[in-house]
Amino acid sequence: MSTVPRRWRKSSSTGSEGNCVELPDTFDAVRDSKHAVVEMRVSPAAVEGLVRFAVRGVHHNV
Numbered sequence: 001m002s003t004v005p006r007r008w009r010k011s012s013s014t015g016s017e018g019n020c021v022e023l024p025d026t027f028d029a030v031r032d033s034k035h036a037v038v039e040m041r042v043s044p045a046a047v048e049g050l051v052r053f054a055v056r057g058v059h060h061n062v
Contacts, residue, residue, distance in 0.1 A: 030047065
């Protein structure tokens with residue numbers, strides 16, 4: 001059985017410093033772009049909550 005590597009994505013608004021959280025297409029994990037070897041498995045609902053929080057922070061200066 002072969003495993004297909006995950007396709008990770010980071011925000012298009014990531015600055016040149018690269019401080020961001022990356023998400024795979026499956027939305028079941030997160031990782032720090034500076035420490036991409038380690039990933040944290042999470043539920044898709046947790047990822048949705050993280051994205052909602054981030055968007056709210058960007059638009060409301062949380």
